[in-house]
Amino acid sequence: MTEYFERLGLPAGLIARLAEQGISEPTPIQARAIPVALEGRDVMGLAQTGTGKTNAFGLPLVAQLMAARDGRPEAKMVRSLILAPTRELAKQIQDQLLLLVKGSPIKVALVVGGASLNAQAQRLARGTDILVATPGRLMDLLERRALRLDQTGFLVLDEADQMLDLGFIHTLRKIASIIPKDRQTMLFSATMPKQMEEIAASYLVNPQRIQVNPPGKAADKITQEVHYIAKAAKFDLLVELLDKHRDELALVFGRTKHGMEKLSKQLAAKGFAVASIHGNKTQGQRQRALDAFKTGAVKVLVATDVAARGLDIPDVKHVYNFELPNVPENYVHRIGRTARAGRDGCAIAFCAPDEMGELKDIQKVMKITIPTASGTPWEGAPAGGTGGGGRARGPQGPKGGGRPAGGHPGGGKPAGKKPGGFRRRSGGGGGGRAKAGRSGQAA
Numbered sequence: 065m066t067e068y069f070e071r072l073g074l075p076a077g078l079i080a081r082l083a084e085q086g087i088s089e090p091t092p093i094q095a096r097a098i099p100v101a102l103e104g105r106d107v108m109g110l111a112q113t114g115t116g117k118t119n120a121f122g123l124p125l126v127a128q129l130m131a132a133r134d135g136r137p138e139a140k141m142v143r144s145l146i147l148a149p150t151r152e153l154a155k156q157i158q159d160q161l162l163l164l165v166k167g168s169p170i171k172v173a174l175v176v177g178g179a180s181l182n183a184q185a186q187r188l189a190r191g192t193d194i195l196v197a198t199p200g201r202l203m204d205l206l207e208r209r210a211l212r213l214d215q216t217g218f219l220v221l222d223e224a225d226q227m228l229d230l231g232f233i234h235t236l237r238k239i240a241s242i243i244p245k246d247r248q249t250m251l252f253s254a255t256m257p258k259q260m261e262e263i264a265a266s267y268l269v270n271p272q273r274i275q276v277n278p279p280g281k282a283a284d285k286i287t288q289e290v291h292y293i294a295k296a297a298k299f300d301l302l303v304e305l306l307d308k309h310r311d312e313l314a315l316v317f318g319r320t321k322h323g324m325e326k327l328s329k330q331l332a333a334k335g336f337a338v339a340s341i342h343g344n345k346t347q348g349q350r351q352r353a354l355d356a357f358k359t360g361a362v363k364v365l366v367a368t369d370v371a372a373r374g375l376d377i378p379d380v381k382h383v384y385n386f387e388l389p390n391v392p393e394n395y396v397h398r399i400g401r402t403a404r405a406g407r408d409g410c411a412i413a414f415c416a417p418d419e420m421g422e423l424k425d426i427q428k429v430m431k432i433t434i435p436t437a438s439g440t441p442w443e444g445a446p447a448g449g450t451g452g453g454g455r456a457r458g459p460q461g462p463k464g465g466g467r468p469a470g471g472h473p474g475g476g477k478p479a480g481k482k483p484g485g486f487r488r489r490s491g492g493g494g495g496g497r498a499k500a501g502r503s504g505q506a507a
Contacts, residue, residue, distance in 0.1 A: 109251070148197075150198065158174040214242075217244070285408045292440055318386045319369075338363070
């Protein structure tokens with residue numbers, strides 16, 4: 065059942081944990097990244113969310129920690145650090161790692177915003193083998209001297225492009241300057257903008273570049289469509305479409321925290337079992353909303369882009385872009401929350417006159433034309449960029465009527481190892497020069 069992983073020489077306990085999860089074959093990113101990482105080389109992986117990246121870095125990391133047998137970590141020590149842009153993704157990474165280390169003495173800790181700083185500091189006082197963190201909260205704890213990174217031998221940057229989008233560039237530089245240069249680093253990103261190339265050149269040494277699918281490509285089993293609709297008519301159309309599949313899980317994405325909270329309350333007033341996730345929610349509130357959505361107690365989850373990456377909920381059937389994202393790549397991440405684990409899924413976009421620019425940018429990135437479900441493209445909208453105010457054909461909305469009727473289809477040479485199982489090498493620790501991203505808050 066797990067012959068591939070056995071051939072890699074993974075510890076028997078780790079292979080047993082994979083068997084318990086029913087994992088017998090690697091995903092493409094795992095098949096290419098794991099052997100390289102086990103050699104101790106740096107890895108730069110380009111892959112969308114939902115491609116098995118957590119095990120791509122988690123398996124070689126846990127295998128090396130198991131082989132090291134260095135005893136318990138010292139007080140406040142962090143042996144390996146994994147950075148993720150949002151609380152939800154960080155928690156999901158921790159959950160998967162806990163499955164891998166079950167029955168071993170390896171300790172996995174989580175630090176994210178929205179939770180008690182004092183409680184997190186107390187847990188870290190005993191030291192940990194693997195720390196999964198969001199950058200902002202990690203810096204809070206470093207400033208309190210609640211942890212040490214001077215013996216950290218492994219660094220993972222997951223969804224690195226989103227960390228740049230959230231404005232964490234300076235934070236990442238500080239963290240990288242604290243961690244020893246003789247470390248192993250793995251960087252995963254769904255896109256590779258120019259700034260990311262600069263970061264990779266600064267953080268990684270002679271990395272193996274692995275790309276398993278082109279940036280901007282959505283899962284093949286996602287059916288996409290767009291409704292050209294006036295902004296004021298969006299809510300009625302959303303209710304109409306959601307009402308057709310009340311027993312199926314649906315994600316609804318929008319741009320702002322306040323807007324999505326208001327939308328959530330409006331849907332609740334219409335009788336939908338709904339919850340919301342956005343930056344104004346505490347970590348406990350966000351986790352309870354996610355848990356309720358996963359179990360089906362909540363059927364509709366309304367969210368900003370904090371939920372656009374990393375959430376692995378296989379039963380999500382529908383993704384609605386109630387508002388199109390300003391960053392076209394985020395559309396790909398949003399709709400990637402459906403059609404997971406081989407299932408089918410539907411992605412429905414609503415496009416108001418002032419969103420034509422965003423839609424054109426999305427289609428350019430994806431190299432497709434999204435099929436029209438209702439209405440016709442708005443005239444007078446800009447060709448791309450910010451999506452300024454276009455003028456509709458007719459007083460009530462798209463040509464052919466006011467609110468659309470709705471509906472959707474059915475559907476190099478290995479380096480030597482340093483003590484603790486990580487390889488030693490020189491160079492590459494400091495932060496490279498790059499433009500600062502938009503100033504963001506810790507997710």
